Amino acid sequence: MRSLDDLLAEGVSGRRVLLRADLNVPLDKQTRAITDDGRIRASLPTLQALGDAGARVVVAAHLGRPKGAPDPQYSLAPVAARLGELLGADVPLASDVAGDDARAQASSLADGGVLLLENVRFEAAETSKDDAERGELADRLAALADVYIDDAFGAVHRKHASVYDVAQRLPHVAGRLVATELDVLTRLTSDPERPYVVVLGGSKVSDKLAVIEALLPKVDRLLVGGGMCFTFLAAQGHGVGKSLLEADQVDTCRRLLADAGERIVLPLDVVCAPEFSADTETTVVPVEQIPDGQLGLDVGPRTVEAFGGELAGARTVFWNGPMGVFELAPFQAGTRGVAEAVAAVDGLSVVGGGDSAAAVRQLGLDEASYGHISTGGGASLEYLEGRELPGLAVLAD
Numbered sequence: 238m239r240s241l242d243d244l245l246a247e248g249v250s251g252r253r254v255l256l257r258a259d260l261n262v263p264l265d266k267q268t269r270a271i272t273d274d275g276r277i278r279a280s281l282p283t284l285q286a287l288g289d290a291g292a293r294v295v296v297a298a299h300l301g302r303p304k305g306a307p308d309p310q311y312s313l314a315p316v317a318a319r320l321g322e323l324l325g326a327d328v329p330l331a332s333d334v335a336g337d338d339a340r341a342q343a344s345s346l347a348d349g350g351v352l353l354l355e356n357v358r359f360e361a362a363e364t365s366k367d368d369a370e371r372g373e374l375a376d377r378l379a380a381l382a383d384v385y386i387d388d389a390f391g392a393v394h395r396k397h398a399s400v401y402d403v404a405q406r407l408p409h410v411a412g413r414l415v416a417t418e419l420d421v422l423t424r425l426t427s428d429p430e431r432p433y434v435v436v437l438g439g440s441k442v443s444d445k446l447a448v449i450e451a452l453l454p455k456v457d458r459l460l461v462g463g464g465m466c467f468t469f470l471a472a473q474g475h476g477v478g479k480s481l482l483e484a485d486q487v488d489t490c491r492r493l494l495a496d497a498g499e500r501i502v503l504p505l506d507v508v509c510a511p512e513f514s515a516d517t518e519t520t521v522v523p524v525e526q527i528p529d530g531q532l533g534l535d536v537g538p539r540t541v542e543a544f545g546g547e548l549a550g551a552r553t554v555f556w557n558g559p560m561g562v563f564e565l566a567p568f569q570a571g572t573r574g575v576a577e578a579v580a581a582v583d584g585l586s587v588v589g590g591g592d593s594a595a596a597v598r599q600l601g602l603d604e605a606s607y608g609h610i611s612t613g614g615g616a617s618l619e620y621l622e623g624r625e626l627p628g629l630a631v632l633a634d
């Protein structure tokens with residue numbers, strides 16, 4: 238895999254480069270303001286190196302999950318503004334992905350200038366399963382530049398036009414962020430120091446079942462919290478009230494629990510509330526007593542203590558997914574407790590996942606107390622699973 242330094246050694250002054258970056262930051266639902274700019278900041282080392290070298294940089298990125306058509310709600314406009322502030326230079330936003338405006342603005346870029354293309358997912362072809370559809374978009378993207386840099390670690394597990402197909406059409410290298418992420422993940426997979434503890438949370442169990450399956454034989458403990466724990470609790474026969482539940486995954490969870498024995502550790506108590514709101518009344522209940530009409534929105538204090546105990550002795554830790562709805566103050570304590578326990582680990586601690594990384598920063602924890610805070614949730618998980626990631630495989634060619 239060629240690196241950014243290889244490209245810089247060749248010289249990029251005056252050359253147009255297409256940079257796929259991961260700028261998929263969380264936005265406030267009402268104001269559309271960026272609530273955590275970590276991914277934008279993580280993209281700066283590559284952008285600054287290119288700017289200093291006088292490259293003309295065309296940046297492709299996605300934001301959220303628009304339905305394959307322009308949708309102002311998912312415009313990259315707030316991202317262009319923040320990127321401009323951080324770079325100390327104006328970052329114009331093309332009004333399309335790889336259409337007339339993108340072409341016109343890309344061809345008038347000055348040396349060291351940066352242009353952001355509009356959300357690549359405004360084109361249905363970006364995420365299409367059809368090779369020809371993706372190929373047509375990749376052709377238009379490739380025509381905007383003469384070299385491709387992939388620095389979107391959070392998207393390397395996607396066989397998408399701007400990640401996979403475009404790399405087949407241009408000379409390509411990995412950006413600085415991708416290189417750093419790979420370095421850390423290699424340390425997690427090649428003979429990790431034991432005990433090796435993985436903590437998983439977040440909302441969707443179905444997103445993470447394959448990872449759980451693949452990680453189980455490799456880890457000493459797998460601690461499960463967040464919204465996904467309720468499908469496991471249901472598999473144990475507990476009522477989960479109105480909590481997140483993926484009924485079609487209960488059988489799989491039951492089998493995983495049977496296979497894993499002691500290695501899967503579930504919450505002992507949860508913080509419940511009658512509604513999903515910051516000013517609702519909360520109660521802490523044992524997992525055996527979740528009231529019918531209530532939602533479990535965080536793990537409780539006994540769980541934090543138990544998870545903390547497992548983490549205290551660990552030498553290698555990977556944590557993905559918040560323990561609760563940390564965005565709302567009454568449901569932050571579980572995530573905070575686990576985040577603090579992960580920070581205190583004497584060994585390699587890695588936080589993966591957009592929301593988990595955002596939680597670390599929002600809760601005011603010291604980023605420097607973690608071995609690494611990854612920008613990629615799904616991508617890191619699939620890497621740990623041992624799967625081939627299309628975006629990396631194509632860079633290695």
Ligand code: ADP
Nearest residue numbers: 439440463464534558561562590591592593614
């Ligand atoms: P990451 O981005 O770190 O990989 P995910 O995207 O999987 O994490 O999940 C993050 C989301 O999970 C957060 O928005 C959080 O509010 C939500 N979440 C955590 N616990 C619960 C819960 N008990 N009920 C509903 N949502 C939850």
Ligand code: MG
Nearest residue numbers: 590591592614
């Ligand atoms: Mg997320």
